[in-house]
Amino acid sequence: MDSTSPCLDFAAIGHxxxxxxxxxxxxxxxxxxxxxxxxxxxxxxxxxIPPRDLFRVKVKSxxxxxxxGVYIETFIDPxxxxxxxxxxxxxxxxxxxxxxxxxNTRIATLGGFTSIVLEGNLNSFAPGKTKFTTGNTLTAAYIxxxxxxxxxxLKINLLESDVLxxxxxGDIGMACVHYLxxxxxxxxxxxxxxxxxxxxxxxxxxxxxxxxxxxCLPDLISAADVIICVASSTGIKLADCKKNVLICDAxxxxxxxxxxxxxxDCKIFHGGMGQVLGGFNFNxxxxxxxYHYPAPYVIHGxxxxxxxxxxxxxxxxxxxxKGNITIDKMEEIYKSGLKHGITIAPxxxxxxxx
Amino acid sequence: xxxxxxxxITLEEFNVISDIFSQAITAExxxxxxxxxxxxxIDDPHEKMEAVEHANSERMxxxxxxxxxxxxxxxxxxxxxxxYWGNVRNQFLSYAHKKDFIACLIIxxxxxxxxxxxxxxxxxNALGGEAGELFLNIAxxxxxHLEHSSDLLxxxxxxxxxxxxxxxxxxxxxxxxxxxxxxxxTDLRGHCGVCNGDCMKGSLHHIALDIVNMRGNAMALYAxxxxxxxxxxxxxxxxxARLPA
Numbered sequence: 001m002d003s004t005s006p007c008l009d010f011a012a013i014g015h016x017x018x019x020x021x022x023x024x025x026x027x028x029x030x031x032x033x034x035x036x037x038x039x040x041x042x043x044x045x046x047x048x049i050p051p052r053d054l055f056r057v058k059v060k061s062x063x064x065x066x067x068x069g070v071y072i073e074t075f076i077d078p079x080x081x082x083x084x085x086x087x088x089x090x091x092x093x094x095x096x097x098x099x100x101x102x103x104n105t106r107i108a109t110l111g112g113f114t115s116i117v118l119e120g121n122l123n124s125f126a127p128g129k130t131k132f133t134t135g136n137t138l139t140a141a142y143i144x145x146x147x148x149x150x151x152x153x154l155k156i157n158l159l160e161s162d163v164l165x166x167x168x169x170g171d172i173g174m175a176c177v178h179y180l181x182x183x184x185x186x187x188x189x190x191x192x193x194x195x196x197x198x199x200x201x202x203x204x205x206x207x208x209x210x211x212x213x214x215x216c217l218p219d220l221i222s223a224a225d226v227i228i229c230v231a232s233s234t235g236i237k238l239a240d241c242k243k244n245v246l247i248c249d250a251x252x253x254x255x256x257x258x259x260x261x262x263x264x265d266c267k268i269f270h271g272g273m274g275q276v277l278g279g280f281n282f283n284x285x286x287x288x289x290x291y292h293y294p295a296p297y298v299i300h301g302x303x304x305x306x307x308x309x310x311x312x313x314x315x316x317x318x319x320x321x322k323g324n325i326t327i328d329k330m331e332e333i334y335k336s337g338l339k340h341g342i343t344i345a346p347x348x349x350x351x352x353x354x
Numbered sequence: 355x356x357x358x359x360x361x362x363i364t365l366e367e368f369n370v371i372s373d374i375f376s377q378a379i380t381a382e383x384x385x386x387x388x389x390x391x392x393x394x395x396i397d398d399p400h401e402k403m404e405a406v407e408h409a410n411s412e413r414m415x416x417x418x419x420x421x422x423x424x425x426x427x428x429x430x431x432x433x434x435x436x437x438y439w440g441n442v443r444n445q446f447l448s449y450a451h452k453k454d455f456i457a458c459l460i461i462x463x464x465x466x467x468x469x470x471x472x473x474x475x476x477x478x479n480a481l482g483g484e485a486g487e488l489f490l491n492i493a494x495x496x497x498x499h500l501e502h503s504s505d506l507l508x509x510x511x512x513x514x515x516x517x518x519x520x521x522x523x524x525x526x527x528x529x530x531x532x533x534x535x536x537x538x539x540t541d542l543r544g545h546c547g548v549c550n551g552d553c554m555k556g557s558l559h560h561i562a563l564d565i566v567n568m569r570g571n572a573m574a575l576y577a578x579x580x581x582x583x584x585x586x587x588x589x590x591x592x593x594x595a596r597l598p599a
Contacts, residue, residue: 029595041599044539048570049594050577052587073591099587284588 009067009310011100011130012057012303013093014111015076017253021290022046022078028289047077051096053103055286059307060278062341067310070103071282072096074114078253081113093117101128106315109135109306112252119171119322133309133318135302138337139272140175141330142301142344143228143250146271147180150246150347153354154267156225164188164224166217167231167251169196172272175325176228177204186210188220191231228271229256238264249349257350269347269354274304277341294352298345308337366560371485372429373554374477374561375419378489380432380548381470382416384439385409388462391450395458408499415492422488429550436547438536442466445529456510460522461529463503464583468576469533470496473568480563500579507583519589522580526593530576534597537569542598 016022023039026046030037057069074092081089093114100108108130110118115134151158161184167173168189177187181204191197194215201213214220221227222240228248229236238247239261248271249256257268276297309318318333319325337343347354363371389409396402423430434443442461449457471493478489511518535542541553555565573594580590 026595029592031596034596035598037599044566045570045573045594045599048574049591050574050581052577052581052591054588054591056588072587284592 008070008103008105009107010069010306011053011072011103011105011108012069012111012306013051013072013074013096013100013108013114014303015074015113016078016290017112018078019043021292025286025289028286043077047075047080049075051075051092051099053099056283057280058283059276059280059311061311061339062278063311063339065311065340067307069307069310070100070105072099072103072108076113086116089113090117097130097132101130105130107131107133107306107309107318109133109302111135111300111302115171115302118320131315131317132320133305134171135300135305135319136171136175137319137325137329138274138305138308138333139250139301140172140179140325141334142274143172143230143248143271144176144179144330145334146269146344146347147226147228147246147248148183149344150248150267150269151226153347154244154246156246158184158226160185161225162186162188162223163226163228164190164220166190166227166229166236168213169193169200170230171319171322171325172250173228173230174200174323175330176230178325179327179330181207181209184226186212186223188224189213190217190220191215230272237261238266241266255350267354268349270345270349272301273298273345273348274301274337274342275299275345276304276307277343293345294348295346298348304337304342305333308333308340308342311340312336364560366557368428369551370554370557370560371426371481372423373549373557375423375428376431376548376550377546377554378474378477379416379419379423379430380434380436380439381466382412382419383432383434384443385412385462385466385470386416387434387443388446388450388458388466391447392455392458392462395450395453395455411495415495418488418492422485426485431548431550433547437543438532438546439548441532442529445532449525456507456518457521457525459503459506460525463499464507464579465525465529465533465576467496467500467503468579469537469572471500472572472575476563476568476571480561504579504582511584519585522585523589523593527596530593530597534599537565537572538599539565 019039023042026042027036051072051074053070054073055071057071059067074096076089076092097108115136118132118134163180163184165173165176168177169191181187187204187209189197189201189211192215197213197215201211204211212220217236224245225242226246228250230250236259238259241264243265245266247256247266247268249268250271254270260266276299279297386409389405389412393402393405396405446458446461474489474493478486478493481489545553558564577590577594
């Protein structure tokens with residue numbers, strides 16, 4: 001593979017979110033002649049593997065157009081996503097980006113945790129023709145439009161609702177704040193960095209928006225009618241919630257279902273997810289091991305953003321940096337997706353479809 | 355060994371260092387023999403001479419390790435017919451007898467050199483001193499072999515990608531399976547026949563090493579070597595996933 005290789009329309013750079021998935025995936029690559037490997041044995045080797053392409057993806061638009069892409073695995077250890085492992089993880093993402101460039105891909109998206117690199121500094125990638133996007137604009141659009149759709153379905157009036165955003169100062173969190181600030185009664189903002197939180201809250205207060213903020217989730221949670229979680233759920237516990245609270249789990253990995261206290265009466269959905277009505281297929285087909293959704297052709301919004309940009313031939317560094325997502329861009333990418341039959345996924349949680 | 359001279363080392367450290375040198379000397383002698391056999395498969399006189407030169411370079415590496423071992427009074431056991439090294443050698447010879455130059459190059463210069471470069475680097479960094487420097491210098495020289503072969507193999511891949519990848523896959527499972535078993539946390543085929551006592555892998559912590567990291571680093575370098583040659587990632591990942599662990 002080099003610059004003379006045929007051009008690929010897009011690359012999705014990503015990582016697995018649990019050792020359970022990785023174990024299934026690795027054993028899926030082994031034939032029945034091979035002994036099944038335990039998670040422990042796989043852990044001994046997995047995160048040493050340099051980033052590489054695992055499978056090709058063909059995506060169909062409802063217009064009849066087709067695009068070809070590739071999934072590049074970073075081999076990041078799902079148990080090592082914290083700040084102390086940032087340097088090693090950033091190296092892996094940078095090498096995966098270099099692989100996308102080497103494979104001559106037109107646009108590459110950085111899924112899940114890997115997007116933090118592009119939220120920081122685009123210059124960290126080797127020069128090449130490949131454009132990069134975090135996919136955060138479409139993810140944010142799917143989150144807020146998901147909230148609007150679910151609210152209608154559950155007869156929740158957002159204008160009379162207090163909406164809690166956990167991870168409010170992140171790139172996606174801020175996009176949700178700005179989209180929802182004129183559509184809800186009050187914003188409750190939670191994040192780990194008090195300084196950034198205060199700055200955001202002051203900015204909203206200047207615009208006469210009702211806002212409360214805290215780095216401590218229990219300070220805010222009991223007032224929330226709607227909760228959007230775009231943070232990593234490590235250390236988050238959802239307790240003392242209002243009855244019938246609507247929860248959008250838009251973090252990575254999506255495991256809020258396991259963080260909810262038993263007595264909480266809520267409706268939860270996995271947010272930021274989309275669906276390709278025209279369908280897609282993988283080659284080699286590992287879908288038995290990596291596809292865990294209760295509806296067909298469901299995929300993360302961040303990956304769909306690159307697919308939509310490829311269909312639209314809009315090859316540019318679309319979502320880069322932090323705090324640059326505008327409502328106009330969210331609408332633009334969302335509407336572009338609809339032209340190709342790419343839309344919000346049906347509502348589902350770990351228990352299945354709503 | 356300065357490190358040995360300056361610091362009173364424990365019996366456990368002495369034993370594990372002795373075993374490491376035993377493995378390294380055996381490995382270099384296997385490399386020397388492989389290059390000598392490789393020379394027989396080559397018709398081009400210049401390439402034949404180059405193979406002999408490589409064999410001599412491996413001989414010098416073995417001599418370097420032996421000289422140090424003698425100076426440090428290490429307990430050395432060389433066994434080229436041992437379980438793993440003997441099997442690797444037999445694999446190599448089976449292709450050398452068929453005059454399959456490319457197969458020989460892949461086994462010696464990609465598979466064995468990837469492991470040598472990576473493991474010598476880890477050992478060199480862990481030992482420090484004169485012994486460490488010796489391992490690091492030899493790792494640098496072995497790296498040149500690895501890079502030299504990549505250029506040749508890239509050209510070979512371009513000629514007939516399907517045939518080349520099929521051949522590489524066969525060699526991977528024939529040879530890398532042995533190396534994967536050899537470097538697994540526990541010896542998958544029993545005692546290696548080179549270590550003096552019990553398997554040294556359980557004692558590496560005495561010199562701040564561990565087999566999981568050494569094996570992982572070696573496999574990573576092998577994977578990068580495959581990338582560098584142009585083997586598609588979707589192939590190499592499956593090959594690695596199918597190795598014993």
